[in-house]
Amino acid sequence: MRLFTWWLRRALSAVVTLFLVSILIFAASRLMPGGFAEVVLGPFATPEQKAEVAAKYGLDESIVVQYWLWLTTALTGDFGISMISGEPVTTEFGLRLPVTAQLTLFGVVAAILIGVPLGVLTAVRAGGRRGGAALGRLASGLGVSVPEFVLGSIVVFLFSRYALGLTVGGYVPFGEDPGGNLRSMLLPAAVLSVFVVAVTARTTRDAVLNVLVEPYITAAIARGESPGSIVVRHVLRNASIPVVTVLTTVTAYLLGGAVIIEYLFNLPGVGTYIVQAVGRRDYAVVQAGVLLAAVVFIVMNMLTDAAAGVLDPRFGSAAKGRKR
Amino acid sequence: MRIPRILCAVAATAVLSSCSAAPVSDNAPTSEVPGYLAVADEAVTSGGTLDLQMTVDNGAATGLDPQLADVATSWQLMSLVYETLVTVGPDFSIEPGLAESWDNPSPTEYVFHLRKGVTFSNGRAMTADDVVGSFERLLAGQGVWKTQIGPVEKVSKVDDRTVSVTLSSPYQPFLASLANVPAAVLPIKEIEDGSVDITREMLGTGPFVVKSHRQDVSWQFTRRDGYWAQGKPSADTVNIAIAGQEQARMAALQNGSADLVMLGNVDAPELLNGVRGTAVGTQATTDFYYLMLNSNAPGGKFDDPRVRQAINIAMDRRAIADSALGGLGKPTGVTPAGLPGSCDPAQVPSAKAGLDRARQLLREAGAENLTFELAAYSTAPAPAVAQVIQQNLQRIGITVNIEQLDEGSWSGKVYGEVPATFDAALSWFAGYADAAMVGKWWNPEQAGFNVGFMEPNAELNTAIDKAIATPAGPERDTALQQLCDAVDTDAQMIPLVTRPALIGYRSDALSPTLYATEGYGNVLRGIADFRLLTK
Numbered sequence: 001m002r003l004f005t006w007w008l009r010r011a012l013s014a015v016v017t018l019f020l021v022s023i024l025i026f027a028a029s030r031l032m033p034g035g036f037a038e039v040v041l042g043p044f045a046t047p048e049q050k051a052e053v054a055a056k057y058g059l060d061e062s063i064v065v066q067y068w069l070w071l072t073t074a075l076t077g078d079f080g081i082s083m084i085s086g087e088p089v090t091t092e093f094g095l096r097l098p099v100t101a102q103l104t105l106f107g108v109v110a111a112i113l114i115g116v117p118l119g120v121l122t123a124v125r126a127g128g129r130r131g132g133a134a135l136g137r138l139a140s141g142l143g144v145s146v147p148e149f150v151l152g153s154i155v156v157f158l159f160s161r162y163a164l165g166l167t168v169g170g171y172v173p174f175g176e177d178p179g180g181n182l183r184s185m186l187l188p189a190a191v192l193s194v195f196v197v198a199v200t201a202r203t204t205r206d207a208v209l210n211v212l213v214e215p216y217i218t219a220a221i222a223r224g225e226s227p228g229s230i231v232v233r234h235v236l237r238n239a240s241i242p243v244v245t246v247l248t249t250v251t252a253y254l255l256g257g258a259v260i261i262e263y264l265f266n267l268p269g270v271g272t273y274i275v276q277a278v279g280r281r282d283y284a285v286v287q288a289g290v291l292l293a294a295v296v297f298i299v300m301n302m303l304t305d306a307a308a309g310v311l312d313p314r315f316g317s318a319a320k321g322r323k324r
Numbered sequence: 325m326r327i328p329r330i331l332c333a334v335a336a337t338a339v340l341s342s343c344s345a346a347p348v349s350d351n352a353p354t355s356e357v358p359g360y361l362a363v364a365d366e367a368v369t370s371g372g373t374l375d376l377q378m379t380v381d382n383g384a385a386t387g388l389d390p391q392l393a394d395v396a397t398s399w400q401l402m403s404l405v406y407e408t409l410v411t412v413g414p415d416f417s418i419e420p421g422l423a424e425s426w427d428n429p430s431p432t433e434y435v436f437h438l439r440k441g442v443t444f445s446n447g448r449a450m451t452a453d454d455v456v457g458s459f460e461r462l463l464a465g466q467g468v469w470k471t472q473i474g475p476v477e478k479v480s481k482v483d484d485r486t487v488s489v490t491l492s493s494p495y496q497p498f499l500a501s502l503a504n505v506p507a508a509v510l511p512i513k514e515i516e517d518g519s520v521d522i523t524r525e526m527l528g529t530g531p532f533v534v535k536s537h538r539q540d541v542s543w544q545f546t547r548r549d550g551y552w553a554q555g556k557p558s559a560d561t562v563n564i565a566i567a568g569q570e571q572a573r574m575a576a577l578q579n580g581s582a583d584l585v586m587l588g589n590v591d592a593p594e595l596l597n598g599v600r601g602t603a604v605g606t607q608a609t610t611d612f613y614y615l616m617l618n619s620n621a622p623g624g625k626f627d628d629p630r631v632r633q634a635i636n637i638a639m640d641r642r643a644i645a646d647s648a649l650g651g652l653g654k655p656t657g658v659t660p661a662g663l664p665g666s667c668d669p670a671q672v673p674s675a676k677a678g679l680d681r682a683r684q685l686l687r688e689a690g691a692e693n694l695t696f697e698l699a700a701y702s703t704a705p706a707p708a709v710a711q712v713i714q715q716n717l718q719r720i721g722i723t724v725n726i727e728q729l730d731e732g733s734w735s736g737k738v739y740g741e742v743p744a745t746f747d748a749a750l751s752w753f754a755g756y757a758d759a760a761m762v763g764k765w766w767n768p769e770q771a772g773f774n775v776g777f778m779e780p781n782a783e784l785n786t787a788i789d790k791a792i793a794t795p796a797g798p799e800r801d802t803a804l805q806q807l808c809d810a811v812d813t814d815a816q817m818i819p820l821v822t823r824p825a826l827i828g829y830r831s832d833a834l835s836p837t838l839y840a841t842e843g844y845g846n847v848l849r850g851i852a853d854f855r856l857l858t859k
Contacts, residue, residue: 032732032733033729033732033733033736033737033740034732034733034734034735034736034737034740035736035740038732038735038736038739038740039731039732039735039736041386042394042395043735043738043739043773044394044468044771044772044773045773046466046772048466049386049466082539084539084540085539085540086387086524087539092539095538095541153571156571156572156575157571157575159575159579160574160575160576160577160578160579161578161579161599167576167579167581168572168575168576168579168581169377169565169567169569169572169573169575169576169581169582170375170565170576170581170582263568263569264569264571264572265569265572266565266567266568266569266572266573266576268538268540268541272568273540276540276568278732279730279731279732280731280732281732
């Protein structure tokens, strides 16, 4: 029952957060200087044309009425019409979400398959004489520090000269041409993965190092357990919560649109779409996009909490209200 | 520490190979045919898929209606599907289009003889009714081009293949204005019976049909059967990717995933110089940058013409062209440089006055130590142009604070309010295909967009009217010079330098036809002739 109450409180808190986000984004989009008519209809648009567009999209109503209309229709799943394409916003996002989801998938898989083992390895060899641990720290430090646009630009430059079968831009959906899709997605995914892998590796390393100094690890060593067994049986599970937190946060961030990567590699994903919409004051798209990003973050946070409860029963107990 | 010999060898090889990677050749296209940057090799077999990359998509708020299209990007894309009665040649002469010939029995009468065998892509034959209907629709609509086609009084069908147009007064740019996409011949029957929504789909007489379009992502055009020009178009399919990022477009060109890309960086010819298999052409255009000085600016900064004239005198157009545009632009007056009859910018009053005169004008107007904000959008090379203006004006004691804005904020600031509240702003005009056309925008009562910051000037309006009404010949040259002088003296919108278009293409994969100078920003004007060498 306490667990149910805890989840109910989280859900209510999420609803309130989303409501506040909706107000903020609506107000912010309307406070941006320059309106849709000036931007897209261009300088030669007549007052009649501007008025026609305003009436068509309800922009001639007061901002409060506009917000109310948007909110009530959004609750039914209708996020309005893109003023640029004339298509429903949900359709437009539906076309772009696969690109972003694919990038996210590549990033997260790389984080799990490379970042986690790398973090564990650098942690368990932290005291060793070989330079591997230091190299790992250096690599992950660089990966976290080098801005995506710098790394991305270098990759774009290099692969513009030496394509090696890969393409910069030229995105094609996986369903249309799997090979072409992979050729166009591999480079952006690789650049994106550098940061994701690095941050996962650093977090894993720190988490594992924290666990390695616990008394039960000393006890396991005293019992004569092998290092591999200690890592698998005692370290990984206890170190996993911060790693899961980072992974879910990164996933949420990527699902919201890896703007720089999408832009650099000319990928028609969610991130570039929202940025374009901001530039052209395509209000319905901006509002839906930011709200979508907020929903993803909130849901991922809740999933993180749920995962933490499963991985470490103490978290579940805390959620149930037991004093620790 | 000793460096292993093998590393030394690798380093030496790298250095030598980078030295040997000097430019294979200057990769600017050269054509021996006057007026062309490149001419497609007709000996190459037709067919194949042409992959292009453009910077932005059609400005779709007005949909796909060509009569409402008011930007060059839309004209480019729509020109694959729509055609006009006449077209412009590389020397800006008027050439036959859907009209195979025309008569001009008096300065106010034009009779067009329509080409035989022209059909829309749905198979229906184009008729005189479509031409008449297209004129009537344009004149009754809200598109800006109805201002440019001039004082059309009456359009009538003479017979199925002949159309007569009567003007209320002589208008020299009439034929040139018909050569642009907004004046295209539309399928009027289908529009009227509702079987085609021209704002959402394209149905024209042109060489291609739209197979698919995703706004801001891509277009796919396919060759249409039954196109009236024998053997055209050459390419079977045209894929156009909308790639906002310059670097990605350059990369696509270099690695061969695009056959032709539009470039915005004036350093592109240098950056791509020596890249094997690529060519970068600089197409001169009649588009030009201009500086707006708001006569309604807060504090009355520019309501005194002497202040505006002083600023105009201090403009070093050559420096703008060289520093901000890499030497690829040309100083211009209001009649765009490169068009027949355009005035010599060195002969306008401001060009003959010196900086001392500018300082004197400022003193007389009590505007020494003037400071103002210059709104410029962030798309290159506008910020660089703004910086050179800033340096120009420092020479006469004027301080310019550059306000770099995204396009939305810039548009809101400049066009959003009447009277406008900005001080000064930088923008560019499409220069069109007749020297007097763009001058019409200097009359705010005709242009509309500048009523918020520009006071009507009767003398200037007279010069505009005279330039558009005077037939070609020495008298027109004089009228155009007078127009330049009047705009120069008025100095509310100050013409600066032309805006070049940079086109990169794979010289090992594509043989394109490109004009050396373009009036309607249509790089793809010759696309029906493009030949693919490897596909």
